[in-house]
Amino acid sequence: RRQKLLHPGKSLYQAFLDSVTLSDENVKFQIIHADNKVLLQVEICEIEGNIFRLKIDEAACLKARYKVPDVLVQEPTTQRLSISQKDAGILVLSSVNEDYKLQVTANPFQVELQSQGEAVLSMNSTGLLYFEHLQPPPSDRKPAAEKEEAASDSSKEKQEDLGLWQEKFGRFLDVKAHGPSSVGMDFSLHGFDHVYGIPQHTETLLLKNTSDGDAYRLYNLDIFGHKIHDKIGIYGSVPLLLAHKPNRTSGIFWLNSSETLVDISTKAVAEHVASGSAAETAKQRAVPLTDVRWMSESGIIDVFLLMGPTAFDVFKQFAQLTGTQAMPPLFSLGYHQCRWNYEDEQDVKAVDAGFDEHDIPYDVIWLDIEHTDDKRYFTWDKKKFQNPRKMQEHLRKKKRKLVVIVDPHIKADPTYTLYSQAKDKGYFVKDRNGQDYEGICWPGSSCYLDFTNPEVRKWYADQFAFKTYKGSTNILFVWNDMNEPSVFKGAELTMQKDAVHYNNWEHREVHNLYGFYQQMATAEGLIRRSLGKERPFVLTRSFFAGSQRYGAVWTGDNMAEWDYLKISIPMLLTISMAGISFCGADVGGFIGDPEPELLVRWYQAGAYQPFFRGHSNMESKRREPWLFGEKNTQIIREAIRERYVLLPYLYTLFYRAHTAAEPVMR
Ligand code: MIG
Helix, strand or coil: CCHHHCCCCCCCEEEEEEEEEECCCCEEEEEEECCCCCEEEEEEEEECCCEEEEEEEECCCCCCCCCCCCCCCCCCCEECCEEEEECCCEEEEECCCCCEEEEEECCCCEEEEEECCEEEEEECCCCCCEECCCCCCHHHCCHHHHHHHHHCHHHHHHHHHCCCCEEEECCEEEECCCCCCCEEEEEEEECCCEEEECCCCCCCCCCCCCCCCCCEEECCCCCCCCCCCCCCCCCCCCCEEEEEECCEEEEEEECCCCCEEEEEEEEEEEEECCCCCHHHCCCEEEEEEEEEEEEECCCCEEEEEECCCCHHHHHHHHHHHHCCCCCCCHHHHCEEECCCCCCCHHHHHHHHHHHHHCCCCCCEEEECHHHCECCECCCCCCCCCCCHHHHHHHHHHCCCEEEEECCCEEECCCCCHHHHHHHHHCCECECCCCCECEEEECCEEEEEECCCCHHHHHHHHHCCCCCCCCCCCCCEEEEECCCCCECECCHHHECCCCCECHHHCEHHHHHHHHHHHHHHHHHHHHHHHCCCCCCCCEEECCCCCCHHHHCEEECCCCECCHHHHHHHHHHHHHHHHCCCCCEECCECCCECCCCHHHHHHHHHHHCCCCCEEECCCCCCCCCCCCCCHHHHHHHHHHHHHHHHHCHHHHHHHHHHHHHHCCCCCC
């Protein structure tokens, strides 16, 4: 709301270009805002492989602002930029190979990135650079300042409306311990009118113009039966936008894990055509231009410009920064059979036998939350699963695997070892008063492990050791659900932003990273239990840039309707373009009951998608592939067999994704 009060126009930021410093790592200078006079530090660097990075942070901070850790695979290797022009009003930097130039204008502050003389992308050219500097809380301010504020009651009220230090959201109060800290910037993409990426939305491949509606939102949420073509964010976020025009693909990677909005506005602008003859000098032509405005609730501005020039170059550049797809174990590319829930050992055996009886290949059977002792993860319901090891031996004989669900919320029960240990060690996320944050989830009252803490991740990974996780064997793999995190009765069904994590960071800073970290810890646990010998398989619902390093993702609670089958294709392509190749949607649709033809068609589509799993909700009727008559069984059998025929090809595609960042689904 505060950023949206700033409209396109002349930026109030001005650069001090006489203070420029140049090193092997970067070019640095300061900018100042004409009204608030706060100095910001700008850092520009060139990264090997046609990537440029622009960072903006406060020059002198009251306290450090959050900088997203653990997403980049390493500190990128920089190359020394050179200065090819410099005076008070303008600074021109050249890339090592001199193909690219960065033209920095002092007043108003703008940066234009050119390739061989042609503008590709400019920043702050519509003046929407926005940076809220940290301030002391109102109570700590000098009396003089207080007086000024009190002087105008209406302005004070207005400030409260804008939620600077606290904000009401329904019946929730969000107390902002560090005050306003929002950041934002605009990018103009010259000659582009096709933009893609920024998953996860239930949206077409081509992103839409948002100028007359909501911005695309990146804020991981558990939205059951999400609507189609909604701009709201679901489950996972990758703040990477791709833009394409003839002869060039570029990417903008906005590295920020707080709630983020992306506004897109595509238009045609007039361009003068240079012409030799005097009669033609007045000629103009219309060229497309796309303005993209990013707004984040906190953190710093840290943006990577991936210059391609081809789409495959952009995929490689993003992988260079955030890693490639983990190479999946071969079995995980087969067909997976899931349901909420396969009730007990007998049920598992019967479904397993059903595949043999009907001569349908499959590799993995899944257990949902009901397999546990009252939603205590890492345990078994002793009545329904009396001998889980024996059940796994039964599956193992047929070279099949088991996947079980392990959610991040921990039942608040002092007799549950996982809970009492985590509590004693202080491993839960805290509320704003320093107590363990409690929310309601499947087990009832629950606490949430703080996966942002490396020590918690290590401890969590250790829980997967065979001797610790009773009843687990090396054919058991893992599914992380509810890790947005989902909190029943929570604000928007998630954790409050003023909850407190490791190193005192508020949840608002790390929200979109929560699921990323759980999957990281889980994958690490599976690797460690095999003494580093086996590739893990971990499916996660929530994700962020870099999640591809840890396993697979799926698109969550879709519906058993034709429109959801249709939208699953662009949704998976978008996730793939954002670096996560191993992705799929629930075959058949999770919620409701598909008519037989829809189920059949969904199998036929799913067989060609990277992650191939049939799944259904608790309230849905059973839908194992043989329950819809001989004819339908036959067609589904053929689709699944086709998948198996293609398995070596798929495995090779994944190898290409793993080694060369080529998306599997194209
Ligand atoms: O709110 O574990 O998306 O696949 O079966 C429901 C039960 C919780 C949501 C997952 C779904 C899973 C279900 N879970």
